[in-house]
Amino acid sequence: KHIAIFASGSGSNAQKLMEHFKRNNEAEISLVLTNNPEAFVLQRADSFEIPTHIFDKHEFYETDEIIDLLKNLDIDLIVLAGFLWLIPEKLINEYPNKIINIHPSLLPAYGGKGMYGDKVHKAVMLAGEKEGGITIHYVNNKFDEGEHIYQAKYRIEETDTLEMIKFKGQQLEHLHFPRIVENIIKKLKK
Numbered sequence: 566k567h568i569a570i571f572a573s574g575s576g577s578n579a580q581k582l583m584e585h586f587k588r589n590n591e592a593e594i595s596l597v598l599t600n601n602p603e604a605f606v607l608q609r610a611d612s613f614e615i616p617t618h619i620f621d622k623h624e625f626y627e628t629d630e631i632i633d634l635l636k637n638l639d640i641d642l643i644v645l646a647g648f649l650w651l652i653p654e655k656l657i658n659e660y661p662n663k664i665i666n667i668h669p670s671l672l673p674a675y676g677g678k679g680m681y682g683d684k685v686h687k688a689v690m691l692a693g694e695k696e697g698g699i700t701i702h703y704v705n706n707k708f709d710e711g712e713h714i715y716q717a718k719y720r721i722e723e724t725d726t727l728e729m730i731k732f733k734g735q736q737l738e739h740l741h742f743p744r745i746v747e748n749i750i751k752k753l754k755k
């Protein structure tokens with residue numbers, strides 16, 4: 566089976582997926598897509614010899630080019646890994662329950678438009694939360710509101726810095742995301 570990853574930034578989660586599926590027969594990462602020509606994820610993809618595609622707002626929201634590309638590559642599952650744009654309705658309809666996202670909080674807390682990256686961890690820290698976590702969920706037409714697939718938690722100590730909170734979340738993401746993606750792909754019928 567074939568997976569496409571959408572990412573806008575560093576792509577450390579994308580990298581974990583690339584590593585995982587390099588040594589796994591269930592699926593391959595066939596394409597990495599980004600809206601950001603500067604995204605480090607592009608270099609990560611290159612080092613795994615995975616094709617990449619850079620697109621702009623017009624292409625994403627006003628043409629069928631991306632859907633055509635995904636269909637041509639026979640993509641079965643779309644994985645968002647730090648992708649910051651809302652997925653157009655049309656793409657959701659083409660891939661019902663086949664688009665998943667990872668978010669660095671225990672949704673529904675600390676989710677929604679504008680809640681991404683460090684902003685999430687800062688908000689969690691400022692609120693004095695005793696625990697943080699990650700959520701892997703299906704994607705619908707609202708930011709961070711699709712059905713949950715998996716959540717994992719970590720403890721926050723009073724002395725934890727922003728960096729430490731971020732690190733704890735990232736460790737959980739890297740540990741669980743590849744495994745959960747594999748479970749989902751196994752259940753998909755061809």
Ligand code: GRF
Pocket residue numbers: 572574575576577578579646647648667668669681682738
């Ligand atoms: C992750 O924290 C993920 O939960 C969120 O964006 C971040 C992406 O980090 N959606 P990276 O680019 O995978 O390092």
